[in-house]
Amino acid sequence: MSYVKGLRCRECRAESSIAPRSICEECFGPLEVTYDYEALSRSFGRDSVAARPGSMWRYRELLPVEGGDILGREVGFTPLLRAGRLAERLGLDELYIKNDAVNYPTLSFKDRVVSVALTKAREFGMTTVGCASTGNLANAVAAQGVRHGFATCILVPEDLETAKILGTTVYGARLVGVRGDYDQVNRLCSQIADRYGWGIVNVNLRPFYGEGSKTVGYEIAEQLGWRRPAHLVCCMAGGSLLTKIGKAFEELTRLGWIDEGRTRLYGAQAAGCNPIAAAVKDGSGEIRPVKARTVAKSLAIGNPADGYYAARAIRDSGGWAEDVGDDQIVDGIRLLAETEGIFAETAGGVTVAVARKLVDLDRIPRHEPVVLVITGNGLKTTEAIVSTAAAYPVIEPRLEAFERIVTDAAVPAAMSSVSDAPPPSLPAFPSSGRPAPAAPLSSGPAR
Amino acid sequence: MPIQVRIPSVLRRQTGGDESIALEGKTLGEVLDGLETRYEGLRGKLRGPRGELRRFVNIYVNDNDVRLLDGSTTPVTDGDEVTIIPAVAGG
Numbered sequence: 001m002s003y004v005k006g007l008r009c010r011e012c013r014a015e016s017s018i019a020p021r022s023i024c025e026e027c028f029g030p031l032e033v034t035y036d037y038e039a040l041s042r043s044f045g046r047d048s049v050a051a052r053p054g055s056m057w058r059y060r061e062l063l064p065v066e067g068g069d070i071l072g073r074e075v076g077f078t079p080l081l082r083a084g085r086l087a088e089r090l091g092l093d094e095l096y097i098k099n100d101a102v103n104y105p106t107l108s109f110k111d112r113v114v115s116v117a118l119t120k121a122r123e124f125g126m127t128t129v130g131c132a133s134t135g136n137l138a139n140a141v142a143a144q145g146v147r148h149g150f151a152t153c154i155l156v157p158e159d160l161e162t163a164k165i166l167g168t169t170v171y172g173a174r175l176v177g178v179r180g181d182y183d184q185v186n187r188l189c190s191q192i193a194d195r196y197g198w199g200i201v202n203v204n205l206r207p208f209y210g211e212g213s214k215t216v217g218y219e220i221a222e223q224l225g226w227r228r229p230a231h232l233v234c235c236m237a238g239g240s241l242l243t244k245i246g247k248a249f250e251e252l253t254r255l256g257w258i259d260e261g262r263t264r265l266y267g268a269q270a271a272g273c274n275p276i277a278a279a280v281k282d283g284s285g286e287i288r289p290v291k292a293r294t295v296a297k298s299l300a301i302g303n304p305a306d307g308y309y310a311a312r313a314i315r316d317s318g319g320w321a322e323d324v325g326d327d328q329i330v331d332g333i334r335l336l337a338e339t340e341g342i343f344a345e346t347a348g349g350v351t352v353a354v355a356r357k358l359v360d361l362d363r364i365p366r367h368e369p370v371v372l373v374i375t376g377n378g379l380k381t382t383e384a385i386v387s388t389a390a391a392y393p394v395i396e397p398r399l400e401a402f403e404r405i406v407t408d409a410a411v412p413a414a415m416s417s418v419s420d421a422p423p424p425s426l427p428a429f430p431s432s433g434r435p436a437p438a439a440p441l442s443s444g445p446a447r
Numbered sequence: 448m449p450i451q452v453r454i455p456s457v458l459r460r461q462t463g464g465d466e467s468i469a470l471e472g473k474t475l476g477e478v479l480d481g482l483e484t485r486y487e488g489l490r491g492k493l494r495g496p497r498g499e500l501r502r503f504v505n506i507y508v509n510d511n512d513v514r515l516l517d518g519s520t521t522p523v524t525d526g527d528e529v530t531i532i533p534a535v536a537g538g
Contacts, residue, residue: 023457027503188454206535206536
């Protein structure tokens with residue numbers, strides 16, 4: 001059963017029926033899906049959710065689909081990890097990572113929005129789907145589009161990371177590189193959506209597509225034991241994800257599934273593309289487009305479609321926004337990897353580095369729970385960090401060669417006979433590129 | 448050679464279905480004045496009371512977002528293309 005009522009303009013409140021359109025004909029404002037929350041709360045509770053399979057579709061009554069086939073039933077319900085070691089480094093007491101770097105099937109949060117968009121495209125009888133993308137969305141539309149039998153047309157800036165290109169073409173999707181930046185690709189895609197009857201997921205399917213991002217918020221609340229986090233840090237490109245996470249918490253409060261209260265939202269951008277952070281920091285809330293220049297290509301949207309709403313959501317929540325330079329972004333990737341074993345893409349580096357900055361600036365208090373949203377996988381943006389990768393020794397396959405690089409390590413007596421003791425830890429190689437002076441192999445427990 | 452203005456489908460109800468319109472003007476503002484004179488229904492859709500571009504409208508002169516240029520005072524010359532596109536897309 002569906003609880004969808006229709007579409008409503010966020011600006012002038014004009015209502016319209018469900019159709020593949022995203023723009024209000026009266027004022028050009030964005031259309032948003034409306035639900036019958038009263039009916040929903042009468043027949044559906046959070047206990048029903050808990051009994052369902054672990055995917056984003058356990059919240060399907062809060063998603064804008066009708067009763068037909070769900071495309072992408074496996075997507076979502078990614079881990080929420082307590083991140084003690086990173087918390088220590090940032091100076092926080094209680095920190096969690098929502099890890100969409102391991103989302104199914106293409107390792108970013110975009111799998112969620114595409115699952116909803118393709119389900120709608122099928123409902124609308126569309127046979128071709130496409131998008132304008134900085135890479136992650138391209139991967140998600142390609143993989144899920146092909147799997148569900150759509151023809152695809154995916155447009156990207158020509159200078160994307162190799163893995164994001166391969167991660168699109170490998171599925172046999174039709175990829176078109178455009179000489180220009182994302183904002184130019186996006187403009188072209190708007191014109192294509194206007195002319196062809198295709199389902200461009202982030203243009204004419206955008207009201208439905210965007211709703212998929214709410215599931216990040218639902219999952220965080222459920223995984224925290226049906227609680228809101230006090231603070232949440234999220235990267236921003238177009239600004240939709242952060243806005244929709246805020247909406248998710250509001251909906252759950254309205255349904256009585258979580259307590260009333262406040263989640264302060266913090267937006268993270270790169271210094272080379274910071275139009276939303278700038279609008280928050282200067283107090284105007286008005287977006288001034290920029291020419292994007294940053295290593296975080298997935299966030300390189302100079303004219304963000306939801307920038308105005310993201311800035312407003314941040315201000316209304318009592319949060320803040322910050323931006324960080326390319327070196328800090330790379331440091332952020334490494335810090336997350338070295339503390340929590342999570343390899344995030346550049347956008348994740350932005351989130352971690354901005355979180356650190358916000359704690360240092362006392363914008364985020366140290367003794368309240370904080371969630372960082374990690375949206376994509378570091379294996380897709382290796383170019384960003386390859387030049388700083390730690391050097392490691394390469395040796396002949398002989399024990400003497402190994403012992404030459406751990407020179408001052410004494411062989412513990414237990415090594416010479418069979419032992420039930422756990423294997424001793426190996427010396428760590430620090431990120432400076434040189435092997436660490438080896439600690440005695442017998443010293444201390446493995447860390 | 449006049450300036451060519453491209454109209455998105457969401458606005459073509461106001462232009463009687465016209466998709467591409469040739470107009471004269473030395474600045475973007477003058478071109479938009481001409482557009483609103485020809486199609487009264489467009490008045491107030493693209494610009495607010497003080498002539499400022501509405502938040503959800505993007506206008507490009509050739510390849511460039513006029514918000515990165517000089518807005519309504521952006522100069523235009525014969526042969527330029529002005530493209531109007533709803534702003535809420537992408538991301």
